[in-house]
Amino acid sequence: DAGVTQSPTHLIKTRGQQVTLRCSPKSGHDTVSWYQQALGQGPQFIFQYYEEEERQRGNFPDRFSGHQFPNYSSELNVNALLLGDSALYLCASSLWGRRNTGELFFGEGSRLTVL
Amino acid sequence: GDSVTQMEGPVTLSEEAFLTINCTYTATGYPSLFWYVQYPGEGLQLLLKATKADDKGSNKGFEATYRKETTSFHLEKGSVQVSDSAVYFCALTRGGATNKLIFGTGTLLAVQP
Numbered sequence: 121d122a123g124v125t126q127s128p129t130h131l132i133k134t135r136g137q138q139v140t141l142r143c144s145p146k147s148g149h150d151t152v153s154w155y156q157q158a159l160g161q162g163p164q165f166i167f168q169y170y171e172e173e174e175r176q177r178g179n180f181p182d183r184f185s186g187h188q189f190p191n192y193s194s195e196l197n198v199n200a201l202l203l204g205d206s207a208l209y210l211c212a213s214s215l216w217g218r219r220n221t222g223e224l225f226f227g228e229g230s231r232l233t234v235l
Numbered sequence: 236g237d238s239v240t241q242m243e244g245p246v247t248l249s250e251e252a253f254l255t256i257n258c259t260y261t262a263t264g265y266p267s268l269f270w271y272v273q274y275p276g277e278g279l280q281l282l283l284k285a286t287k288a289d290d291k292g293s294n295k296g297f298e299a300t301y302r303k304e305t306t307s308f309h310l311e312k313g314s315v316q317v318s319d320s321a322v323y324f325c326a327l328t329r330g331g332a333t334n335k336l337i338f339g340t341g342t343l344l345a346v347q348p
Contacts, residue, residue, distance in 0.1 A: 124278070153335070162239075162324055162338030163279070176335055210279065212336075220334050222267045222286065226279040 122147055124227035126211050132233045133201050141196040141230045145213030151175075152194040153224065154186060155210040163210055169194055170216045198232075206234045237262040241325045241339035248315055248346050256310040256342045258299075258325035266327040268292075268301050268308040269336070273322040282310075282323070320346045 125144045133139050145152050151170045155163035165178035169188035188194045192213075198205055208231050212224040242257040260266065270282040270292070283292030285301035285308065292299050297312045308325060325339040 155336075160340070162326075162340045163336070165335050165337070168335065178335075212279075214334060222269070222284060222328055222330065222334055223281050224279075224334065224336060226271075228276075228278040 124211055124213050124225050126209075126227035126230050128230055129228065130231045130233075132235060134235050135201055135203060137201050137234075138197065138199045139201060139232060141198075141209050141211075141232075142193065143195070143211030143213075143227060144193045145211075146225045149213035149215055149225070150192050151214045151216045151220075152188060152192065153212045153214070154194070154196045155212065156180070157208040157210055157229070159207070166196070201234045203234050206232060208232075237266070237327060237329065237337050239325050239327055239337055239339035241323075241342055243340070244322075244343035246342060246344045248344070250317055250346055250348050251314045252346075254310070254312040254315045254319075254344065256323055256325075256344070258308045258310065258339060260306050260308065260325075260327050262306075262327055262329065264329065265303075266329050268299070269326045269328070270297070270299055270308070270310050271324045271326060271338075273324065273341070275321070279324065315344070315346045317346045317348050320344055 153168040154166040157163040167177040172188045208229040211227045267286045269284045271279045272282045283294040285292040288303035322341045326336045
């Protein structure tokens with residue numbers, strides 16, 4: 121049973137560029153959430169997707185956008201990169217609604233460095 | 236807004252020592268509480284959880300009790316091992332459909348042989 125997979129694992133960009141990160145949820149899961157984990161900090165909620173729609177959003181600017189595909193996989197896009205966007209980006213999958221046990225399953229993350 | 240505060244690390248212990256990592260929370264209502272662990276080079280994984288007051292979550296020798304009167308969820312283990320070295324995160328969720336997690340800043344535990 122495949123867990124949550126993310127790609128790429130590491131990437132380096134320069135300020136002003138755009139980046140796309142990808143995530144495949146755990147088999148059987150239909151909900152994908154994205155978190156940003158800055159060095160030495162806890163993960164911060166970016167947004168969550170279910171049925172290809174953004175369902176909830178954290179306190180992140182519009183430069184951060186996402187998408188969910190019919191197969192439940194998801195992308196996180198960040199435009200106009202800033203140095204402060206350097207972080208580990210975590211994808212988490214779960215079930216929606218009453219089937220939700222409260223547990224999130226996390227991938228290993230994509231480490232983004234902005235120079 | 237909701238928040239989680241946990242003790243700063245690093246926490247350095249000798250093998251077989253007793254571990255406590257403090258966690259307190261601020262939230263209205265009755266959140267569910269979690270401890271997640273992040274081993275070096277791996278993703279976050281759930282260690283234990285408690286969904287209502289006085290519940291005790293336990294796993295792999297770790298325990299935490301949901302104390303609503305003190306808004307706390309302290310993590311304990313009676314005898315740590317070198318393999319327990321990791322970063323531990325306390326978190327809460329209000330529940331509902333979105334189950335968005337709010338994390339503390341994490342506590343690095345280093346266990347020496």
